[in-house]
Amino acid sequence: MSRFSMMARVDVPHEVADAETWIARYRESLTSIAETGCGCCVRAWQMEGPRELVDTIPLVLSASSEWDRD
Numbered sequence: 001m002s003r004f005s006m007m008a009r010v011d012v013p014h015e016v017a018d019a020e021t022w023i024a025r026y027r028e029s030l031t032s033i034a035e036t037g038c039g040c041c042v043r044a045w046q047m048e049g050p051r052e053l054v055d056t057i058p059l060v061l062s063a064s065s066e067w068d069r070d
Contacts, residue, residue, distance in 0.1 A: 001031055002051040007044040007063035016043060019061050026053055 006022070008015035023033065023045065030049040037044035046067040047053075054062075 001048050002054060003046065003048045003067050003069045004054045004057070005044060005046050005063040005065045005068055006057055006061045007037065007042060008061055010039070010041050010043060015061060018058055019043065019045070022057060022061070026056070029053060 006019055008019040010016060023030075026049070027033070030047050030053070032046075032048040034046045035043065036046060044063060044065075046065065
């Protein structure tokens with residue numbers, strides 16, 4: 001399993017919607033998901049799941065953090 005992150009800027013409405021759509025689509029394949037970020041300007045997620053899911057995250061939502069690992 002890989003660990004990876006995703007981030008959406010709240011002031012760019014489609015980013016949050018796109019992130020929530022991605023999460024809903026792949027939720028069954030994720031072994032863990034935790035939402036981080038303040039929520040007022042940034043929403044972020046730390047997830048664990050199959051490595052191939054990383055390639056499906058929209059580029060604008062991809063992020064990296066200390067959480068990530070292959």
